[in-house]
Amino acid sequence: MNRRKINYYIYVLAVSKRARQLLKGAKPLIPYKEFNAIKIAKEEIDRGLVIPIIPSEVMEKIEAEEVQETSE
Secondary structure, three states, rough: HHHHHHHHHHHHHHHHHHHHHHHHOOOOOOOOOOHHHHHHHHHHHHOOOOOOOOOOOHHHHHHHHHHHHHHH
């Protein structure tokens, strides 16, 4: 898995998690005209208001896959 795919994968997971939080009642960090949890979550992440945290187990797996791909 290349770095760009990893970054996009993490981005999608972060947007999904934040959108679920918004749907469960979390307060949006940006003003909005029409409530759309996915659009709000994307905008919050794009502006750097929400920063995804990657669990160490996930990072270890990603790094191991990168090493394996470069050795092939």
